[in-house]
Amino acid sequence: MTAEERVYLSVGSNIHPRVTNIKTALQQLADLADVTVVATSNWYETEPWGNRDQANFYNVSVALTTSLTPDELLDRLHEIEQGLHRQRQIHWGPRTIDLDIIFWGARQLNTSTLIVPHAQAAKRNFVLLPTAEIAADDPIVGPQVAALIKANQDNSWIKKVGNVSE
Template identity: 80%
Template sequence: MPSNQERVYLSVGSNIHPRVQNIQRALRLLRAVAAITVVATSHWYETEPWGNRDQANFYNVSVALTTTLTPDELLAELHVIEQALHRRRLIHWGPRTIDLDIIFWGARQIHTPLLTVPHAQAAHRNFVLLPTQEIAADDPLVGPQVDRLVAKNQDQSWIKKVRNVSELDD
């Protein structure tokens, strides 16, 4: 895989009605960006909220992609998608129509005022690690990182794999 084609992993989640449609729409908008190729999507997972637990459960999915965008350009595209889905940042770790986070970018370490990769909290979140582990197993740059983090993870929150997205209640 050429260095400009390292896989980037996103965590996508929603806990505001209609959760399923919010995620499906975010995935469509992501696939519509010419500079992005979605290579894999994990199963969907229902998860309890992390941090602020007094809110509805989330649906979460991980996405692997390649892109010709820079990290800042990709982050800007993700913010455009969040805005299109009416994401509002009112409460830290609060309810959201959609949340798109860059979790891993190959073996890169990125530390800018707007972006930290690997994601600063990924190592402590089942809803990020387990779906990402599912789609990163064959990635020699990210798979081992995720496996190490899963082995050390202390997150006790529950996570349930969804077998059939079309049967999800919203």
């Protein structure tokens, strides 16, 4: 990985306690060896995407650098999700925590376990808008995000929240 290459994650929760779930995941992410959190976006409350018959989400985006491989980082993210009791029972369903790799610098990956850029990112306000906040100065990802926002047709609502609480 080159020094300027940043990894962007989307982090979300819609199962109580949403704020605690996200804060715990962010702390565990920051505590990982071989990971440096560079920036975290503002918090957003967002309408559920896909399966809309569920509680609203809180979402943030995180920029980081890492010496881990994509598969190693994905494994660490899954460990954090499992520690926070993430259950994958309903596609696009409620979740205690969701940690998705969205962009990895200029890399394009398509394996059985990981697609980067994230296959659905271009269709999701809750991914694009928080990521735009923290990728504006990234010469690789910033223009990608700006172009996706310009072409985006997601009509779901998203609102920035100040002090987050349940």
